[in-house]
Amino acid sequence: MFLELYRVHLFIMKFFREAVSPPYEGKEILKQCYQVGYKSLALISLTGFITGIVFTKQSRPSLAEFGATSWLPSLVGIAMLRTLAPLLTSLISAGKVGSSIGAELGSMKVTEQIDAMEVSATNPFSYLVVTRVLATSITIPILTFYTALVALLGAYVNVSMSESTSFSAFVQAFLESITFLDIIASTIKALVFGFTIGMVGCYQGYNSSKGTEGVGKAANSAVVVGMFLVFIEEVIATQITFLFRT
Amino acid sequence: MLQKAKTENKKAVITIRGIEKSFGDYQVLKSADLDLYEGENLVVLGRSGTGKSVLIKIICGLLQQDSGTVEVLGSKVATLSSKELMALRLRIGFSFQNSALYDSMTVRENLEFPLVRNKKKLTKGEITKSVETVLDAVGLSQTINQMPSELSGGQRKRIGIARTLILRPEVMLYDEPTAGLDPITCIEINNLINEVQQRFKTSSIIITHDLTCAKAVGNRIAMLLDGHFQRVGTFDEVFATDDERVTPFYDYNFIQ
Ligand SMILES: Nc1ncnc2c1ncn2[C@@H]1O[C@H](COP(=O)(O)OP(=O)(O)O)[C@@H](O)[C@H]1O
Numbered sequence: 215m216f217l218e219l220y221r222v223h224l225f226i227m228k229f230f231r232e233a234v235s236p237p238y239e240g241k242e243i244l245k246q247c248y249q250v251g252y253k254s255l256a257l258i259s260l261t262g263f264i265t266g267i268v269f270t271k272q273s274r275p276s277l278a279e280f281g282a283t284s285w286l287p288s289l290v291g292i293a294m295l296r297t298l299a300p301l302l303t304s305l306i307s308a309g310k311v312g313s314s315i316g317a318e319l320g321s322m323k324v325t326e327q328i329d330a331m332e333v334s335a336t337n338p339f340s341y342l343v344v345t346r347v348l349a350t351s352i353t354i355p356i357l358t359f360y361t362a363l364v365a366l367l368g369a370y371v372n373v374s375m376s377e378s379t380s381f382s383a384f385v386q387a388f389l390e391s392i393t394f395l396d397i398i399a400s401t402i403k404a405l406v407f408g409f410t411i412g413m414v415g416c417y418q419g420y421n422s423s424k425g426t427e428g429v430g431k432a433a434n435s436a437v438v439v440g441m442f443l444v445f446i447e448e449v450i451a452t453q454i455t456f457l458f459r460t
Numbered sequence: 461m462l463q464k465a466k467t468e469n470k471k472a473v474i475t476i477r478g479i480e481k482s483f484g485d486y487q488v489l490k491s492a493d494l495d496l497y498e499g500e501n502l503v504v505l506g507r508s509g510t511g512k513s514v515l516i517k518i519i520c521g522l523l524q525q526d527s528g529t530v531e532v533l534g535s536k537v538a539t540l541s542s543k544e545l546m547a548l549r550l551r552i553g554f555s556f557q558n559s560a561l562y563d564s565m566t567v568r569e570n571l572e573f574p575l576v577r578n579k580k581k582l583t584k585g586e587i588t589k590s591v592e593t594v595l596d597a598v599g600l601s602q603t604i605n606q607m608p609s610e611l612s613g614g615q616r617k618r619i620g621i622a623r624t625l626i627l628r629p630e631v632m633l634y635d636e637p638t639a640g641l642d643p644i645t646c647i648e649i650n651n652l653i654n655e656v657q658q659r660f661k662t663s664s665i666i667i668t669h670d671l672t673c674a675k676a677v678g679n680r681i682a683m684l685l686d687g688h689f690q691r692v693g694t695f696d697e698v699f700a701t702d703d704e705r706v707t708p709f710y711d712y713n714f715i716q
Pocket residue numbers: 483488506507508509510511512513514515
């Protein structure tokens with residue numbers, strides 16, 4: 215257990231060491247970013263939109279009791295931006311992207327493709343791990359704002375069915391309720407989630423055990439461990455942002 | 461009549477002295493010594509699990525020995541900085557047992573990869589030309605746009621060899637080049653190994669437990685028994701013995 219933690223520590227340290235030293239794999243990072251976005255986009259759009267509709271619909275009765283349905287945009291907006299969008303995006307990415315990184319690197323490890331890269335004088339760690347972790351760290355924050363946007367659209371669809379709020383008034387109400395701190399906090403949070411998902415996927419794949427069974431295990435642990443860590447980080451992040459708000 | 465292996469007055473490209481390597485309690489290599497001379501094909505024979513793959517992984521620095529020295533093309537592998545090791549690896553070709561082609565890339569991209577990564581000054585035209593040359597050398601020009609998953613085992617092996625040849629290595633390390641292939645494909649691979657020796661002027665270590673291959677490609681044979689090299693010489697010299705750790709090899713391969 216402690217040995218494992220120590221190895222994780224070494225792996226993360228190695229990431230930072232390799233990330234700041236050449237060669238920089240710009241092209242490969244872009245390619246991986248595209249992969250991350252492409253893999254999650256459809257599912258994120260759907261989930262975000264539906265969550266927006268459902269969340270708004272569920273919240274309406276409680277607010278209606280106080281005659282406060284006009285608060286819906288701010289309530290939905292804050293909930294989305296602060297928690298739901300980062301969490302939804304990361305969990306979906308952990309499932310789609312984390313598992314595919316785990317499986318891809320795992321099979322490369324098992325079939326000696328990583329060794330082959332190393333003997334042809336390419337540093338496999340920079341080429342495979344650093345690029346993927348950077349890609350998830352960059353792309354998941356972007357996807358998070360996209361999710362929030364789609365969810366707001368969903369919320370507006372629901373709002374427009376019951377109230378005669380115009381879209382611009384809806385957006386106005388949302389913008390007034392959020393703060394700069396919300397945006398910063400969510401960006402940082404999504405970045406940490408993205409880093410975690412990429413790191414866990416790569417660690418599991420890169421250290422996958424021999425045999426095809428090892429590949430399956432790597433993909434599976436990438437999802438389970440990735441999601442688990444994202445939840446823990448969410449709890450910690452919420453505590454920290456509360457400190458800032460008060 | 462016994463042939464005497466001609467090793468005198470030849471320059472050693474790889475010198476291995478007293479290397480030891482253990483995994484946990486299990487000692488795989490025990491004080492192994494070996495020389496590879498310039499221009500020769502040296503076959504390393506041994507049963508599965510005797511540490512043949514470990515040996516060549518130590519040679520190219522994928523694994524580190526516990527003690528002893530390995531000198532390749534004049535540098536002591538274990539003492540090199542990572543940059544020096546990279547430079548040395550450009551001069552060594554490694555053909556993996558299961559070919560280790562990059563699954564996500566086409567044959568062309570597989571072959572380009574070492575060049576694009578290491579020879580940044582080359583133009584697109586020069587790269588294409590190198591790719592075509594090595595593909596032609598292994599006789600698989602028609603597969604250039606295929607994915608590795610579409611190739612047969614023998615073809616994958618050839619592409620793997622082509623991918624290492626593209627950097628024009630001085631030393632080739634083949635890990636079980638004929639394992640898992642049908643007899644006719646084996647003969648083709650053996651011929652390819654000999655062609656590579658002639659055409660690219662390489663010095664090679666060929667790991668195998670296949671005596672037909674050993675006989676066809678080996679200028680010298682070194683037998684790995686109990687963690688070190690006990691019988692080194694020409695094919696006939698190595699098998700002129702009653703040692704019951706050696707004879708079963710011969711019996712199985714030829715008299716069966
Ligand atoms: N990375 C490793 N970790 C632990 N044990 C290993 C490793 N590589 C090889 N071994 C062990 O070393 C022994 C020799 O392996 P190897 O060199 O692959 O045999 P072969 O002669 O068949 O190529 C085997 O028992 C294997 O289990």
